Structures are given as C-alpha cells and as structure tokens.
Amino acid sequence: MEANPKYRKLFEPGRIGTMELKNRIIEAGMGTSLEREDGVVDDRIKNFYAERAKGGVGLVTMGVGAIDHPNGKVLPGQLGLSDDKFIPGLKDMADAIHKNGAKLAIQLQRGGKLATEDLCHGCQPKSSCCTPIPLNDAMLDMGAMEIPRLMMRFQKMPTQMVTVELTKDEIRDMVDKFGEAARRCKEAGIDGVEIHAAHGYLLSEFLSPSCNKRTDEYGGDLKKRARMVLEVIEAVRGKVGPDYPVWIRIDGYEFGVPNGITVAEAKELARLFAGAGVDAINVSGYGGIRGGFYDAPLCYPRGNLVSLAEGIKRVVNVPVIAVGRIDAAMGEKILRRGKADFIAMARAVLADPEYPNKVAAGREEDIRPCILCYHCVSQAFWGEPVFCSVNAAAGKEEELNITPAEKPKKVLIAGGGPAGMEAARVAALRGHKVTLCEKGRRLGGSLVFASIANADNEGFLNYLIKQVKKLPVDIRLGVAVTPALVDEMKPDAVIIASGGAISIPEIPGSNRHHVKTGKHLRQFMGGNAEKFDWWWKAMMSFASRIMPFLLRPPVVRLLTRVWMPIGERVAIIGGDMVACELADFLVKRKRKVTILETSTDMAMEMSIGRRWSFMQHLRDAKVTMLRNVDLKEITLQGVKIVDGEGQERTVAADTVIIAGGMGPNRALSEALKGKAPQIIDVGDCSKLRLIHGSVEDGYRAALSV
Ligand SMILES: Cc1cc2nc3c(=O)[nH]c(=O)nc-3n(C[C@H](O)[C@H](O)[C@H](O)COP(=O)(O)O)c2cc1C
Numbered sequence: 166m167e168a169n170p171k172y173r174k175l176f177e178p179g180r181i182g183t184m185e186l187k188n189r190i191i192e193a194g195m196g197t198s199l200e201r202e203d204g205v206v207d208d209r210i211k212n213f214y215a216e217r218a219k220g221g222v223g224l225v226t227m228g229v230g231a232i233d234h235p236n237g238k239v240l241p242g243q244l245g246l247s248d249d250k251f252i253p254g255l256k257d258m259a260d261a262i263h264k265n266g267a268k269l270a271i272q273l274q275r276g277g278k279l280a281t282e283d284l285c286h287g288c289q290p291k292s293s294c295c296t297p298i299p300l301n302d303a304m305l306d307m308g309a310m311e312i313p314r315l316m317m318r319f320q321k322m323p324t325q326m327v328t329v330e331l332t333k334d335e336i337r338d339m340v341d342k343f344g345e346a347a348r349r350c351k352e353a354g355i356d357g358v359e360i361h362a363a364h365g366y367l368l369s370e371f372l373s374p375s376c377n378k379r380t381d382e383y384g385g386d387l388k389k390r391a392r393m394v395l396e397v398i399e400a401v402r403g404k405v406g407p408d409y410p411v412w413i414r415i416d417g418y419e420f421g422v423p424n425g426i427t428v429a430e431a432k433e434l435a436r437l438f439a440g441a442g443v444d445a446i447n448v449s450g451y452g453g454i455r456g457g458f459y460d461a462p463l464c465y466p467r468g469n470l471v472s473l474a475e476g477i478k479r480v481v482n483v484p485v486i487a488v489g490r491i492d493a494a495m496g497e498k499i500l501r502r503g504k505a506d507f508i509a510m511a512r513a514v515l516a517d518p519e520y521p522n523k524v525a526a527g528r529e530e531d532i533r534p535c536i537l538c539y540h541c542v543s544q545a546f547w548g549e550p551v552f553c554s555v556n557a558a559a560g561k562e563e564e565l566n567i568t569p570a571e572k573p574k575k576v577l578i579a580g581g582g583p584a585g586m587e588a589a590r591v592a593a594l595r596g597h598k599v600t601l602c603e604k605g606r607r608l609g610g611s612l613v614f615a616s617i618a619n620a621d622n623e624g625f626l627n628y629l630i631k632q633v634k635k636l637p638v639d640i641r642l643g644v645a646v647t648p649a650l651v652d653e654m655k656p657d658a659v660i661i662a663s664g665g666a667i668s669i670p671e672i673p674g675s676n677r678h679h680v681k682t683g684k685h686l687r688q689f690m691g692g693n694a695e696k697f698d699w700w701w702k703a704m705m706s707f708a709s710r711i712m713p714f715l716l717r718p719p720v721v722r723l724l725t726r727v728w729m730p731i732g733e734r735v736a737i738i739g740g741d742m743v744a745c746e747l748a749d750f751l752v753k754r755k756r757k758v759t760i761l762e763t764s765t766d767m768a769m770e771m772s773i774g775r776r777w778s779f780m781q782h783l784r785d786a787k788v789t790m791l792r793n794v795d796l797k798e799i800t801l802q803g804v805k806i807v808d809g810e811g812q813e814r815t816v817a818a819d820t821v822i823i824a825g826g827m828g829p830n831r832a833l834s835e836a837l838k839g840k841a842p843q844i845i846d847v848g849d850c851s852k853l854r855l856i857h858g859s860v861e862d863g864y865r866a867a868l869s870v
Pocket residue numbers: 193194195196197228229272361364414449462463464488489490491509510511512513515541542551
C-alpha cells in the first residue's frame with residue numbers, strides 16, 4: 166500500500182542495530198496481565214499482540230518479560246523468560262507476529278519495590294536498598310470497598326512493608342538472569358530485546374538517587390549507580406553477540422520524585438549506555454503516584470516526554486525512541502524535526518490496533534480514539550487483565566472477533582447513546598439490516614453530556630457518530646421505540662439502549678428555583694431548558710432547531726466560558742464521577758464549588774489511575790469536598806448540612822445542583838416483552854455501565870444477534 170504522503174517520515178523504514186523495521190511506529194511495551202500466571206505464551210496473549218502487528222506497527226514490544234519468573238513480578242500475568250521451557254511459546258509468538266508483517270521485541274524486566282506479586286505472597290521485594298513500599302500513597306482517594314478489594318490480592322502479608330537490599334551475590338545472579346533471558350529470546354526468534362531500566366522497576370532503582378542509598382560500588386555517584394545496568398548490558402551482549410538488537414528504556418526525568426533522576430543525569434546515563442553497546446534508547450519518564458500518572462509514564466499532556474527524547478538524541482549516536490501521548494501528526498513532526506528516530510505508542514493502539522494502517526490509508530476519521538480514562542493501566546493495580554473502554558475486543562480478540570452474520574436479520578436499536586451506537590456499528594459490520602432510533606434530536610445520549618464535562622470523551626462521540634453514519638444504518642432521530650413501532654417493523658431483534666433513570670434524593674427545598682438536577686443539566690445541554698428562565702427556554706429551543714451546532718460539546722464548552730445560567734457559588738449534592746467532573750467544569754469557569762457527599766467515597770466510577778491525579782487536581786483548584794455530610798435542607802442561602810464532624814452549618818450557594826445517581830430503567834424492555842424473538846438490554850438501562858460497560862454491552866449484543 167502506498168503510504169499517506171502526509172506521513173512520509175512515519176512510514177519510512179528504519180533500523181535499530183541490525184533490525185530493519187518497515188516504519189517508525191513501535192507498539193510501546195504494555196504489561197497486560199492477559200498472560201497466564203505460569204508465564205507460558207497462550208492464544209489469548211498471542212492474539213492480542215498479533216492484532217497489533219496486523220494493524221501495521223513496525224515493531225511490537227511485549228511488556229515486562231519476567232527475567233526471574235515467578236519472582237519480582239509486578240503483575241500476576243507476565244511472560245516468563247527465566248527458563249528454557251518458555252522458549253517454544255515465545256517461538257510461537259514470534260511466528261504469529263512475523264506472519265502479520267511486524268518485528269517482535271520483549272522487555273527484559275524485574276520488579277523491585279513495585280514487585281506486587283512478591284508482596285501478595287508474603288515476601289518482601291528485593292531492591293537496590295532497603296526502602297519503604299509506597300502502599301499508603303496508592304490508597305489515597307481509594308473507596309471504602311476498594312481497600313478490601315486490594316487486600317484480597319494479598320494471600321499472605323509480608324512481615325515488614327520495606328524492601329530488602331540485594332547482596333552483591335544476588336546482583337551478580339540477577340545480572341546473569343538478564344543475560345540468560347536475552348539468550349532465550351534470541352533462540353526463540355524474537356527480533357530484539359529492550360532492557361527495562363525505567364518506571365520504578367529494579368534497574369531504575371539502582372539508577373535513581375531517590376532510592377539507591379547503597380554505599381558500595383553499586384551506589385553513590387552516577388557511574389556507580391549505573392554499574393548494575395552496565396553489567397546487565399555486558400551480560401546480555403555476551404549472550405546474544407554484537408549483532409543482535411539490544412536497546413534500553415530509561416526515564417528521561419523522574420517527575421515529582423524528590424532527589425529523582427534529573428534531565429542532565431538521564432543524558433549522561435544515555436551516553437554511558439550507548440557507549441556500552443545498546444542499539445537505541447527509548448526515553449520514557451516516571452512519576453510517583455502523588456506526582457501523578459498524568460506526568461509520566463502515562464502522561465496526560467500530549468508529547469510530555471518529547472523534549473526529554475530530543476535532549477538525549479543530541480548526546481547519543483544511536484536511534485532514540487520517543488513516547489508519551491504522541492499521535493500520528495505529532496509523530497511525523499517529531500521525526501521531521503529530528504527530535505527522535507522512532508515513535509512508540511501504547512494507548513492509541515490499545516484503543517485501535519489498526520491505528521497505523523488507518524493513518525497510512527488516510528482514514529484518520531475511522532480511528533477509534535483513546536479517551537484517557539486510565540482504566541487499562543488501573544487494571545494492573547487490581548491485578549486484573551487489561552481492558553479498554555472504547556475497544557471491547559482488546560484482550561478478547563478471538564472471543565469478540567466481528568464475523569459476518571450467518572443470516573442477516575432486521576435489528577432495531579432503541580437509543581443513540583454509546584451502547585446503541587456501538588451495537589449499531591457492530592451489527593451493521595456483520596451485515597444485519599439495522600435501524601437506530603433516537604428519541605432526541607441528536608445522537609450521543611449520555612456521551613454528549615460526558616463530552617461537555619470532559620473533552621477527552623468527545624473524540625469517541627464523534628467517532629461513533631461518524632461510523633454509524635458511514636455504515637448502512639437507518640438512523641431515525643426524534644423517533645422513540647414503542648410497542649406500536651415494534652409491531653409495525655417486526656424486527657428479529659430489539660437492542661434496548663435507552664439509558665438509565667436518574668434518581669434524585671429527596672431533600673427539603675429541592676423544588677426551589679435555584680436548584681437544578683443532573684437531569685435538568687442534561688436536558689439543557691440537549692436544548693431543553695425546562696428548569697431555566699423563559700428566555701433561556703426560547704434560546705435553547707431556537708438553538709436546537711435552527712442552529713444545532715451551538716449545542717455541540719466544544720461550542721458549549723466555549724460559550725459557557727463566557728456565560729452560563731449558574732451562580733458564582735455552587736453546591737453540588739453527590740460526589741460520583743459525573744459530579745466531580747461537573748465540579749471541574751465549573752471551577753474552570755470561575756465558579757466556587759463545594760461537593761457534598763453523604764458517604765466517604767468520591768468518583769468511584771473513575772479508574773484509580775485517573776482518580777489519583779483528578780482528585781489532586783480538584784484539591785489544587787480549591788474545590789471544597791465535604792464527605793459524610795448529612796443533608797438537611799436547601800434554603801435560599803445554600804445547603805444546610807451536618808458535616809462529618811457533627812457541626813450543623815450552611816454551605817453558601819447561589820446555585821445548588823443535585824447530581825443524583827443513575828439507576829436502571831427497564832420500562833421499555835417491560836413494554837416490549839414478547840414483541841420480538843430477541844430483546845436485549847444494554848448500557849445504563851440494565852445497570853450503571855458507564856462508557857466502558859456500555860460499549861462492551863453494545864458490542865456483545867450485536868455479536869449475539
Ligand atoms: C495498559 C498499559 C500497560 C503498560 N505497561 C508497560 C510495560 O509493561 N512496560 C513499560 O515500559 N511501559 C508500560 N506502559 C507504558 C507505555 O509503554 C507507554 O510508555 C505509555 O503508555 C505512554 O505512551 P502512550 O501515551 O502512547 O500510551 C504501559 C501502558 C499501558 C497503557
């Protein structure tokens with residue numbers, strides 16, 4: 166295929182050592198825990214990586230290969246590299262990747278203080294020296310029910326929550342293990358290995374002055390701290406010879422880590438490692454939990470780590486790999502400007518394995534975008550396999566493969582939110598005759614509101630709308646599915662995606678004029694200003710009929726920066742994810758916000774990885790978050806409460822928003838009982854499913870028809 170000229174550089178062949186790659190896109194290492202606990206390759210993990218190879222990356226990197234399996238694991242499922250018994254499985258994996266036109270590498274890794282699997286089995290992890298294990302940090306912002314969930318991982322508690330310093334004999338043994346692991350990879354036909362010396366794992370704990378406090382030849386100045394890694398490089402080279410591609414992943418900077426690796430030190434380390442014979446440097450970064458995942462390695466700001474790669478490229482003469490929320494357009498610029506030689510992507514190809522092929526074919530609008538929900542990586546924290554909120558098939562490639570329907574059927578879908586649109590997309594791809602009815606005037610359902618409050622969701626909203634419009638789906642807006650319609654259409658299957666019911670708690674005073682509910686706000690964004698002044702009603706009605714673009718999420722976000730019918734001081738009743746995202750939306754519009762939550766938990770629907778950073782961001786933005794409050798009454802002055810300390814007081818507010826909770830809504834499925842051979846409830850109408858559950862429900866329903 167002729168590559169898209171816009172991305173000439175991205176699709177130019179490249180080399181890492183002797184390894185030739187067809188393009189400059191690397192799938193960055195991802196620890197998925199889709200692997201079996203015994204570390205042997207099976208079909209599930211093979212299919213996961215084969216799908217990414219098929220999607221067009223030049224190189225697939227398997228995450229965290231365990232050189233000392235089963236010791237030092239950071240996830241329950243990691244591929245084993247510690248014994249020759251793993252070689253046949255690795256060979257199978259290499260074949261599967263090669264058949265799909267990509268090259269294959271694996272990370273050589275051993276956990277140190279983050280070796281949670283050691284901890285869960287009652288062992289104190291080994292590290293460069295004796296350091297506390299940061300479990301308390303991880304528990305920050307965790308919900309009451311999540312702590313037992315975390316504790317369930319512990320089959321036995323270690324005697325002390327500190328790491329054990331490796332002895333020199335153990336260091337030598339570990340160095341040998343890295344070498345032996347590389348030999349096995351080479352024997353298995355894997356094209357190269359990446360030494361993992363980043364992200365708080367064992368080797369980076371030697372490199373980082375924040376945790377390496379040793380006083381022997383493995384600790385102290387930079388050269389001494391680099392000694393173990395240099396020995397690993399030597400051992401690996403010794404086993405695989407000079408021509409086998411070997412490179413290293415390092416942290417270009419440790420964000421928010423007191424006394425962490427500095428930019429200057431990272432450059433010096435890169436120079437040392439290049440001098441010791443690695444074929445490339447992959448420049449990542451690290452941030453502690455409190456520093457935030459939002460800085461690194463899973464950075465939130467686009468290209469947050471590019472300048473680190475650029476700085477290192479200036480001081481080494483081997484290729485440099487840049488990573489960190491880099492999309493194709495940014496990747497092309499980075500390559501053209503000579504800031505790096507390769508671009509690594511993780512979340513983009515998790516969300517859409519076909520990302521490179523779609524870019525190459527100029528089909529960018531068909532790319533399913535990552536919504537930055539951090540669910541994928543948070544799974545690691547719970548010791549569970551990766552999933553992706555927007556890509557139901559991630560990690561279930563075989564089970565959820567989209568195959569043509571044996572017999573095309575008439576499928577009626579009620580509701581044009583994420584579950585309904587995903588069901589329509591997949592059913593249409595399978596060849597069914599699909600009708601999608603949405604009772605409102607536009608597609609999107611709850612995803613529209615979610616995209617206004619959080620712009621990261623909007624790409625996915627646009628993607629779904631584009632897909633259902635492109636596919637042969639009969640879209641009927643302003644049409645509600647009713648028993649009469651079903652009688653008339655006689656579908657073979659009805660998929661009900663009509664959304665949940667928002668339940669509003671009974672609070673005295675909730676009918677006052679300055680009180681809005683989550684439902685009112687959603688209606689408002691949809692063009693129905695029921696609970697607002699007459700002139701707002703008229704304006705919104707005009708906008709929704711005559712100028713619907715005014716209600717598009719980016720326009721609403723922009724216009725509400727200038728004005729919106731919400732007072733200066735806002736009390737939000739309820740602290741779920743929607744309420745917390747709304748608080749963020751409002752503080753960005755200069756409102757003074759107080760969240761009133763009756764329990765201890767806030768934003769529980771948010772992945773833990775995102776919650777750590779998001780809640781900190783709300784604290785920094787001076788959002789007042791009151792937990793365990795007893796709500797007494799909404800008055801003209803605000804909300805009367807008894808706070809967590811038992812003090813009765815009024816939280817002053819000009820506007821009170823009752824976020825309310827989402828409950829199931831089975832009214833339509835009850836009304837349609839017996840009216841079609843197959844009736845399936847999906848998304849929030851069955852139970853709270855949010856984006857990831859709705860997408861999976863819609864996808865599965867379409868496969869089951
Ligand atoms: C689910 C998931 C698992 C990851 N596991 C690893 C890993 O095993 N090894 C590693 O070096 N980085 C790992 N990362 C970090 C990625 O390699 C990458 O550096 C990071 O996600 C930033 O790239 P992105 O913005 O393209 O996602 C992981 C990322 C994700 C999303």
